[in-house]
Every structure is written in structure tokens, then in C-alpha cells.
Amino acid sequence: MNPQDDWGRWGDDWQQQPTVDVERLRRRVQRKRRQMRVMVGIEMALALFAVGQLVRLLLMPGVTERWKIWAGLAFLLMAATVYLALRARRGTWRSATEDIPGLLRLTAERARAGIRLAWMNILSVPVLLAISLPIAAPWLAPSRWRHDPVLQRVLLFQLVINGVVIGALLVFFVAYIRRQRRRLREVEALLREYAD
Amino acid sequence: MREGEFAALLHEHAGLLSRIAASYEADPSLRDDLLQDVALALWKALPAWRGDASLKTFVARVAHNRGASHVIGRTRHPRAQALDEALADPTRGPESHAQLEQKRLRLQDAVRALPLNLRQTVTLALEGFSQQDIAAALGISANNVAVRLNRARKALKTVLGEPA
Numbered sequence: 001m002n003p004q005d006d007w008g009r010w011g012d013d014w015q016q017q018p019t020v021d022v023e024r025l026r027r028r029v030q031r032k033r034r035q036m037r038v039m040v041g042i043e044m045a046l047a048l049f050a051v052g053q054l055v056r057l058l059l060m061p062g063v064t065e066r067w068k069i070w071a072g073l074a075f076l077l078m079a080a081t082v083y084l085a086l087r088a089r090r091g092t093w094r095s096a097t098e099d100i101p102g103l104l105r106l107t108a109e110r111a112r113a114g115i116r117l118a119w120m121n122i123l124s125v126p127v128l129l130a131i132s133l134p135i136a137a138p139w140l141a142p143s144r145w146r147h148d149p150v151l152q153r154v155l156l157f158q159l160v161i162n163g164v165v166i167g168a169l170l171v172f173f174v175a176y177i178r179r180q181r182r183r184l185r186e187v188e189a190l191l192r193e194y195a196d
Numbered sequence: 197m198r199e200g201e202f203a204a205l206l207h208e209h210a211g212l213l214s215r216i217a218a219s220y221e222a223d224p225s226l227r228d229d230l231l232q233d234v235a236l237a238l239w240k241a242l243p244a245w246r247g248d249a250s251l252k253t254f255v256a257r258v259a260h261n262r263g264a265s266h267v268i269g270r271t272r273h274p275r276a277q278a279l280d281e282a283l284a285d286p287t288r289g290p291e292s293h294a295q296l297e298q299k300r301l302r303l304q305d306a307v308r309a310l311p312l313n314l315r316q317t318v319t320l321a322l323e324g325f326s327q328q329d330i331a332a333a334l335g336i337s338a339n340n341v342a343v344r345l346n347r348a349r350k351a352l353k354t355v356l357g358e359p360a
Contacts, residue, residue, distance in 0.1 A: 010322055
């Protein structure tokens, strides 16, 4: 049998497949688009709330220079996070019309960037501690909290909360790096397969 | 793009989109999710369509790109034994399906088990795309398309048990 006959015969069988319920699909897409808009709205509202809190801290009477510097650094960190989130979204939009090897390379590049960012986040923990501890140093001296039950509670609360948050973030980023490395290996295998 | 135009586009290409999604995902519920991703990607990508390729080619390209992302995201890279497992599935025996359905499912499984580069080329060939259109959709040369189709035909014949 010649190739055209094979493709024609297989094509006839292939096109017998059931077709998606378009109305249901359209409704799902509409719902998904609404969800995406709501998510963007929530993210923006949270960012605005955080900015509001930082501005409030800066304008609060009696706030020392140290806390003002901390608020400024926190603001920079938040701006960087928002920028990276927007950049990641723009990437996902752009990939839809690229050719397949381009898409694979973009995915690999994103995975590498993700690994770099995750390492930056992990390394930012000691940096954050190095910035925060000198600021909090006056309250951390044993002579200051040993006979002050209120301060003891505050410090214990801070220790527990920050410990849990930092621990959870470290676990998350280590798992994320492992996942991205696995993805990178798969994409590289697909790229080799595609080049054959 | 207006909602009505998008709905019309989905209706016109529903078969093509369903079949491309089926070439990437065997699980019906995951295929539904993939189709939703494809439709969303189309909604976003359509303003970028400049008419340099036909709309059908553009739709196929976006669908294949989402399919490739799905393969990466779900780590569903086809394994060597995937086809044997699928063809040996007892629930797909002649007792439970008409012969035509059986043939169609065997072909679908065989296509899904092909390496990504051959699978995409084959899917478009089975949709009746010309070699030039396949080349445009996948961003490769027409010669490359011919080579891939030749290799894919041999692979399909072998796994479907047809004489060469």
C-alpha cells in the first residue's frame, strides 16, 4: 500500500473520534477567565494593603530610623515580588504562539530562572536575619527581657512565628528546586528527541 | 475578541482541538483540563494572529504548544512500554467495543506512544494538513516533515501490526 493510502485510511479512522462539548468548554473557559481576574484583583489588593501598612509604619510618630529602613527594604522586596509575578505571567502568555523547540527552550529557561530565584530566596533568609537582628538587638539582651513578662511573650511569639514561616519557606523552596530540576531534565530530553 | 466570535471559533475547530488533546492525554478528565488550557491559550493568542498562516494552522499550532506544555507539566513523557500496555487493555477487546471503535482506539494509542516530534507531525497529517501547512504549524522545514512522516508511518505500521 502506498503512503498516501495509509495516511488516508488512518485519517478516516482518526477523525471518527468524539468531539468536545463546545458549550461546556466555553463555560469552563469563561469561569477560568473570571477566576484569573479575581486572583489578580486579590493579589493587587494584598499588595496595596501591604504598601498601606508600610506607609502607616513610616508615618507613625516615634518610629525609629531603624524601623524606617526596615520598612523601606520590605517595600523594595515587595516591589521585586510583584515585578517577578508579572514577568512570569507575561511569559506564559507569550509562549502560546512560539514554535515547539522555542517553547521547550523557554520552559527550560524558566526552570533555570526558577532555580536561581529559589536559591536567592533561600539565601535571603540569613540576609534578612542579618538585617533584622541588629535592629531588634536592644530588645534581645537578656537583661532587657529577663524580668519583663510582656516582652518575653512578644519575643517568644516572634520566635515561633518566624521559625515556622522560615522553616516552611525553606521546605517549599527545596522541594521547588527539586521539581524544577526534574522538569529541566525532562525538557532537555524532549529537546533532544525533537532534534532527531 | 468578542465572546460570540470565540464561541464560533471553538465550534468550527472543536473536532481538531479534541483530537489534538487526545493525542497528548489518555485520561478523559485530564484531557478536559488540557482542552480548557488550549481554549484559554487560544483566547489569549488570537489577537496575535496576523493571517500569515491559515486560522486552522494557527489553532493547531497553539493547541500543539499547549499539548507539549502539558506533557512537560504532567511528566507524561511516553514510555517504551506504554503502547503495549494500552493495546493489551482487556477492556478494549472486541466484546466491549465495535470493531471500528477498536481500530480507532488502537490508532489513538499508537499515535500517543510516538515520540513528541513524530506525534505532532502525524496528528496534523491525519487531520489532512498539507506538508507545507504542517511545516508552518510546527516551525520546521517541509523536507523535515517528509522525513518525520516516513519514519512515523513505519513506526505506526509496526505497532499496529500491519505489513510494511
